[in-house]
Amino acid sequence: MNVPTPVPAAARLRVTGVVQGVGFRPFVHRLAARRGLAGWVRNTAGEVQIEIEGPAEAIADFRRALECEAPTLAHIERVEIEPLPAMGRTAFEIRPSALDPERRQPVSPDAAVCAACEAELFDPGNRRYRYPFITCTDCGPRFTVIEAMPYDRERTSMREFPLCPECSREYHDPASRRYHSETNSCPDCGPRLWLQRGVTAPGTPPDDDPIAVAARLLRAGQIVAVRGLGGFHLACDATNESAVHLLRARKQREQKPFAVMVRTLEQARAQVLVTPAEARLLTSRERPIVLMRRIPDATVAPSIAPGLDTVGVMLAYTPLHHLLLAAAGWPLVMTSGNASEEPIAIRNADALGRLAGLADAFLLHDREITGRYDDSVLRIAGDAPIFVRRARGYAPLPVDLPHESPVPLVAVGAHLKNTFTLVHGRRAWVSQHIGDLENLETLEHFQETLRDFRRLFRVEPEVAVRDLHPAYLSSRIAGELGCRRIISVQHHHAHIAAVLAEHGYTGRALGVAFDGTGYGDDGLVWGGEFLVADLAGYTRVGHLRYAPLPGGDAAARAPWRVVRGYLALDPTVAPAFAPAFAQVEQHALAFVDQQIAAHLNTPLASSMGRLFDAAAAILGVRSVAQYEGQAAMELEALAGNRPEEPLPFPARQTADAIWELDPLPLLVALGEAVARGGDRGALAAAFHESVAAGAAELAARCAADRGLTTVALGGGCFQNARLHEVIRRRLEHRGLRVLVPRRLSPNDGAISYGQAAVAAALLSREVCQ
Numbered sequence: 001m002n003v004p005t006p007v008p009a010a011a012r013l014r015v016t017g018v019v020q021g022v023g024f025r026p027f028v029h030r031l032a033a034r035r036g037l038a039g040w041v042r043n044t045a046g047e048v049q050i051e052i053e054g055p056a057e058a059i060a061d062f063r064r065a066l067e068c069e070a071p072t073l074a075h076i077e078r079v080e081i082e083p084l085p086a087m088g089r090t091a092f093e094i095r096p097s098a099l100d101p102e103r104r105q106p107v108s109p110d111a112a113v114c115a116a117c118e119a120e121l122f123d124p125g126n127r128r129y130r131y132p133f134i135t136c137t138d139c140g141p142r143f144t145v146i147e148a149m150p151y152d153r154e155r156t157s158m159r160e161f162p163l164c165p166e167c168s169r170e171y172h173d174p175a176s177r178r179y180h181s182e183t184n185s186c187p188d189c190g191p192r193l194w195l196q197r198g199v200t201a202p203g204t205p206p207d208d209d210p211i212a213v214a215a216r217l218l219r220a221g222q223i224v225a226v227r228g229l230g231g232f233h234l235a236c237d238a239t240n241e242s243a244v245h246l247l248r249a250r251k252q253r254e255q256k257p258f259a260v261m262v263r264t265l266e267q268a269r270a271q272v273l274v275t276p277a278e279a280r281l282l283t284s285r286e287r288p289i290v291l292m293r294r295i296p297d298a299t300v301a302p303s304i305a306p307g308l309d310t311v312g313v314m315l316a317y318t319p320l321h322h323l324l325l326a327a328a329g330w331p332l333v334m335t336s337g338n339a340s341e342e343p344i345a346i347r348n349a350d351a352l353g354r355l356a357g358l359a360d361a362f363l364l365h366d367r368e369i370t371g372r373y374d375d376s377v378l379r380i381a382g383d384a385p386i387f388v389r390r391a392r393g394y395a396p397l398p399v400d401l402p403h404e405s406p407v408p409l410v411a412v413g414a415h416l417k418n419t420f421t422l423v424h425g426r427r428a429w430v431s432q433h434i435g436d437l438e439n440l441e442t443l444e445h446f447q448e449t450l451r452d453f454r455r456l457f458r459v460e461p462e463v464a465v466r467d468l469h470p471a472y473l474s475s476r477i478a479g480e481l482g483c484r485r486i487i488s489v490q491h492h493h494a495h496i497a498a499v500l501a502e503h504g505y506t507g508r509a510l511g512v513a514f515d516g517t518g519y520g521d522d523g524l525v526w527g528g529e530f531l532v533a534d535l536a537g538y539t540r541v542g543h544l545r546y547a548p549l550p551g552g553d554a555a556a557r558a559p560w561r562v563v564r565g566y567l568a569l570d571p572t573v574a575p576a577f578a579p580a581f582a583q584v585e586q587h588a589l590a591f592v593d594q595q596i597a598a599h600l601n602t603p604l605a606s607s608m609g610r611l612f613d614a615a616a617a618i619l620g621v622r623s624v625a626q627y628e629g630q631a632a633m634e635l636e637a638l639a640g641n642r643p644e645e646p647l648p649f650p651a652r653q654t655a656d657a658i659w660e661l662d663p664l665p666l667l668v669a670l671g672e673a674v675a676r677g678g679d680r681g682a683l684a685a686a687f688h689e690s691v692a693a694g695a696a697e698l699a700a701r702c703a704a705d706r707g708l709t710t711v712a713l714g715g716g717c718f719q720n721a722r723l724h725e726v727i728r729r730r731l732e733h734r735g736l737r738v739l740v741p742r743r744l745s746p747n748d749g750a751i752s753y754g755q756a757a758v759a760a761a762l763l764s765r766e767v768c769q
């Protein structure tokens, strides 16, 4: 459409999207100045408002440039323009922000230090040479320093640092990169960095460079707690096997992989194989941890990620990281600053207390962290990224719902890998990764963050949404929020709804939900589910055959118990399963057998996650796990890229016309092949292919039966890149449209968003009736 709209000589524009904390007002000022336009721009809590006047063509040109030339971190959703009478204004100004309690809008998440700031950081002639808090309008902290909206220095933790004359000059100079940069500071006026050994020891003497001292300690194999953007990291030399062991011992984290930080893409390539898609992700301004394949001559210690073929690597994202890595000269382990399963420490006093036994020294600063954000973790499947953990750099950007919710609501999420979601209208603010709701500290983190979100985004929920599981802590929390109504959503329905909703899909689809465990509507443990679902409801049309799960949740750490459960279905297959029990004491076996026979804490389960554990145990990968999913991850690593043909994994229809995939013959085939001396790697690959082929076959059949052409994949098992890719390809070859999680994780981190999508759909249907 090329019809020119008549533009008056003055106009009011309202811009929504990520337009605060991204240098948007200075950008607008420059655009207007360049075109000789007068008027003003200001932030409100809901949008950026602009009034301009001048020649009509210049206004039209301004309107065009507003979207085409927007700053790097901005994401414009909508621009509304209305004509105004000209008032004879002659200058353009940035006005103070207006507080508007009725409006809510997103802010940019934190962004990695930009190239211009990085260059200044290492330029001896620059006044910010080696200044660990260098930022500009294109980079630096946002959500980790913000206390309230609209985004202005006085509502961030930078409030404590009044601008010196030089910084103030930059702040007010339209030609400066730091024009209206709310985090602007320098060595004269900004936050201070120091090194402290232990709680009572003094900080670094003024003459000593805290970074050089920290690097020296790291080189000597010591552990340094580093206060970063969203919380503390524990750092050690990643190439020093004994330093990594020391960190594991102190953190009581025997085998769970550690992430590694390097300064440049080239340094990453010295450790892992980096594909073009992975390189894009690594160097993105979000700077997540990316799981990539380790190369044979990598120098990082093998104990970084025992048993796995991948290493999680991220690039330095704060000036402090750049300085520390430059001084150290080799990759650093950068793992969350906490003891085992607690939330990461964010305050100096908290770190000095909780991390006292873990770190030998503390690299501290006095810029308070207002929001706790772990590093985000992603991996690439096919050519597209999958979230393993969505936090710093991504959260809490809203993921809009396809249905407007008639009332504000809060969805409290899952028990493990918890997040929550706040909804107002179609806006869904998905929180960062909170953690497993299994200890008091994580519960407090949940409550604090929810409080912050309610204040920041001005949402007072009237409806709470929770899981169906009656005993979950999250279910109790939902009851204590004071909402007038509570809606319960089945776990796997939430998984599928999350995928449908992020794609804006409101029709019916065949959902394949594969994960560890979720409470089924028959009271049993679900986890290998085929659902015909839309956002408002679902019918279960197929599932993995039920097997006893002795010990319930405890079985997640004991793959051999899962195999024992399968054995109970048909004791004649015992010889094929023998390798799974080789390391297990006789009395433990006898105890579990009694447990199964007496139905004692032995729910029936259709869990795909546990099936992967069982296969790992039968292939001799491991029969006891240190963390949930360990056996399955090692099984994926063992399979590697080997091409293998699938083994039979047939489905049959039960008396009530529900399809059942029976894994017993597949497990027996694996066990027998091992006994014949078959290659375990090839068998691990064949297992992946078999599950993918069997699942795709059944999904296609169920979809055809119901006349459905769309399939949605959700649940933690789809973090397995091979399973994910093969199922997707097989379904697409059959002409089906496949929806996969892109903006949120396949795992339980997406449950709160799925719960919110279901509740919004139900509530809007009630309003219509």
Ligand SMILES: [Zn+2]
Pocket: 113, 114, 115, 116, 117, 118, 134, 135, 136, 137, 138, 139, 140
């Ligand atoms: Zn910058």
Ligand SMILES: [Zn+2]
Pocket: 163, 164, 165, 166, 167, 168, 185, 186, 187, 188, 189, 190
């Ligand atoms: Zn200054």
